[in-house]
Every structure is written in C-alpha cells, then in structure tokens.
Amino acid sequence: MNEHSTVSNLQGHSMMDSHQGHTDHKENIPKLQVDWTANPHTVKVDQETEIFIDIKDFSGKVIETFLAVHEKEMHLLAIKKDLSVFQHLHPQYIEKGRFHVKTTFPKAGEYKFYADFLPEGANQQLASHELVVKGLETKEEVVPDKLLKKEIDDLTIELILPKAKVDEHISLIFTLYDKNGNPITELEPYLGSAGHVVIVSEDMNEFLHVHPVDENTKGPDVEYMTSFPRSGLYKIWGQFKYKQQLYTVPFVIEVK
Incomplete structure (x- = not known):
C-alpha cells in the first residue's frame, strides 16, 4: 500500500x-x-x-x-x-x-x-x-442491540439514550458498575478525558468522535451530546479507563 x-x-x-x-x-x-x-x-x-x-x-x-x-x-x-x-x-x-x-x-x-x-x-x-x-475473511452482520447493557471483563456498562432521530441533539449516558454491581466513582482520565466515544454509520460514510459534557467526571455516569446526520444503523464504541485498564464497549443502535 x-x-x-x-x-x-x-x-x-x-x-x-x-x-x-x-x-x-x-x-x-x-x-x-x-x-x-x-x-x-x-x-x-x-x-x-x-x-x-x-x-x-x-x-x-x-x-x-x-x-x-x-x-x-x-x-x-x-x-x-x-x-x-x-x-x-x-x-x-x-x-x-x-x-x-x-x-x-x-x-x-x-x-x-x-x-x-x-x-x-x-x-x-x-x-x-x-x-x-489478506486472509480468510468472515463477515459479521451489523444488528441493533436489543439490550444496551454489556459486561466487559469485570465491568458492567450500560448505555442510556432516547430514541435517536436524524438531526436531533440527544444525550448519550454511559453508566459503569463494578463486578459487584457498585457504581464506579473513580474513573481515571484516558487521553485527558473521562472517556472517548467514536460513532460510525454502517456504510462508514458518517464518522463522529465526541467527548464528555464533563471531561473531569469520575463516574458512574459519563454524558455525551451528539446528533446523527442520517438514518440507519450506527455502531458506538465507548472507551473508559479504570484501575489502569482500558475498557472498550460497543453498542449498535438504529437512527430513524
């Protein structure tokens, strides 16, 4: 290349x-x-x-x-x-x-x-x-998540957001819990921020990179504001650092 x-x-x-x-x-x-x-x-x-x-x-x-x-x-x-x-x-x-x-x-x-x-x-x-x-390729289908809550290693991360509509400013809130279900209140800065979120449309023509409303929050809630330029499926990756470990959580949503 x-x-x-x-x-x-x-x-x-x-x-x-x-x-x-x-x-x-x-x-x-x-x-x-x-x-x-x-x-x-x-x-x-x-x-x-x-x-x-x-x-x-x-x-x-x-x-x-x-x-x-x-x-x-x-x-x-x-x-x-x-x-x-x-x-x-x-x-x-x-x-x-x-x-x-x-x-x-x-x-x-x-x-x-x-x-x-x-x-x-x-x-x-x-x-x-x-x-x-190059190599033997297998393709995965992009399917909206029915439940916006996932376990990533020893954390549980939930995404709270309203029904996403085109060109509407909405709040995305990630809530983080430890393995015992306790809210996490000691998030560590990752690249100078409480977290990073990347959002890409299914056709990869839309790319959004957003940062928290409060860059210095330590959890359990980390809020982002964004809007989606077109309808369709989007994949969201949230990245957070806790006890020196980086956690990346993916969610797929549909924007109408």
Missing part, C-alpha cells in the same frame, strides 16, 4: 468539541495531501504491519508542525468494514510531516482508517483511507 488521499475539515462532532469558541484567527489549509504506506506492502491477518502517513499541503510542501489534541498529535481509528474490529491508535510524529505506527489486524477483510489531526494554523482535519487485509 502506497496511496494518496485528501482530507476534509472536521465539523461539529470532532476531537475539538471541547475547544470550540476560541477566537484564534486560523486559516483553513485546503486539500491537504496525505500519503499512506504500509510495510509489508501486502498486509496479512495477524502480521505486524507498519503504517506511515505523510502530510503535505496542496502545493506539495511538507506540513512541519502539528498540535496535540487530547494529548496526541494524531488519533488514528482503524475499523473493519463490517464494524467487527475497532482500533484507536496514536501514530508517533517523526519529522517532516511523517507519522508512524505499528499494528496487527486480527481479522482479514476491508478496513477504513480515519486520521484525526490538527496542523498548526489550520482547522481540525480528518483524512480517510481504505486497506485490504
């Missing part, structure tokens, strides 16, 4: 939600060029793979400086197209516009990447890319 893509500005539901309202005069950098390279070139299931991401402006000039958002200069989401695999990666910035990360893909099939980053002097940017992982 050695391919090229452009990026778009993140709108509304970005990693910058908690930073909106700043009065800095920033110029939008249009049509950034993003080159993706994989080593090895043919990516196989369960094989360690290096991903290189090179970022230039529209004229081909290297972008040199990136600002950290939630403690990282880039957040990279790797999601299998049947939504059965979710990876939240943090490529390291090397120099001269190049980022690097290593990962292993646990299932064969098509993946989509979303790279979320902030060049100095520009708006938040989102670059997407597709990659095929």
Whole structure:
C-alpha cells in the first residue's frame, strides 16, 4: 500500500468539541495531501504491519508542525468494514510531516482508517483511507442491540439514550458498575478525558468522535451530546479507563 488521499475539515462532532469558541484567527489549509504506506506492502491477518502517513499541503510542501489534541498529535481509528474490529491508535510524529505506527489486524477483510489531526494554523482535519487485509475473511452482520447493557471483563456498562432521530441533539449516558454491581466513582482520565466515544454509520460514510459534557467526571455516569446526520444503523464504541485498564464497549443502535 502506497496511496494518496485528501482530507476534509472536521465539523461539529470532532476531537475539538471541547475547544470550540476560541477566537484564534486560523486559516483553513485546503486539500491537504496525505500519503499512506504500509510495510509489508501486502498486509496479512495477524502480521505486524507498519503504517506511515505523510502530510503535505496542496502545493506539495511538507506540513512541519502539528498540535496535540487530547494529548496526541494524531488519533488514528482503524475499523473493519463490517464494524467487527475497532482500533484507536496514536501514530508517533517523526519529522517532516511523517507519522508512524505499528499494528496487527486480527481479522482479514476491508478496513477504513480515519486520521484525526490538527496542523498548526489550520482547522481540525480528518483524512480517510481504505486497506485490504489478506486472509480468510468472515463477515459479521451489523444488528441493533436489543439490550444496551454489556459486561466487559469485570465491568458492567450500560448505555442510556432516547430514541435517536436524524438531526436531533440527544444525550448519550454511559453508566459503569463494578463486578459487584457498585457504581464506579473513580474513573481515571484516558487521553485527558473521562472517556472517548467514536460513532460510525454502517456504510462508514458518517464518522463522529465526541467527548464528555464533563471531561473531569469520575463516574458512574459519563454524558455525551451528539446528533446523527442520517438514518440507519450506527455502531458506538465507548472507551473508559479504570484501575489502569482500558475498557472498550460497543453498542449498535438504529437512527430513524
């Protein structure tokens, strides 16, 4: 894989939600060029793979400086197209516009990447890319969860939300309990926040990355505000840190 893509500005539901309202005069950098390279070139299931991401402006000039958002200069989401695999990666910035990360893909099939980053002097940017992982592929059907409550390792996590409708601002509340059913009140910051939520539509054309209303809450409730731009099925991944362990909980909902 050695391919090229452009990026778009993140709108509304970005990693910058908690930073909106700043009065800095920033110029939008249009049509950034993003080159993706994989080593090895043919990516196989369960094989360690290096991903290189090179970022230039529209004229081909290297972008040199990136600002950290939630403690990282880039957040990279790797999601299998049947939504059965979710990876939240943090490529390291090397120099001269190049980022690097290593990962292993646990299932064969098509993946989509979303790279979320902030060049100095520009708006938040989102670059997407597709990659095929070779191997024997099995596809999972995306089905809405009947019960929005799951056990993840030794925690129970419940998602409370009203019936989701298109373009309506709604509250998503994650409530966390320990193995004895006691409410958790000592959540630890994960990347500078009480939790992170990524939401992707079934066709992967809609990508939302939202952060808590109260970034410093310690539980048991962590609330998010968002809206869904189109009807259909969406998968939601919530990520929380407790006793030095990261918990990722998935839910599938239908928006009408």
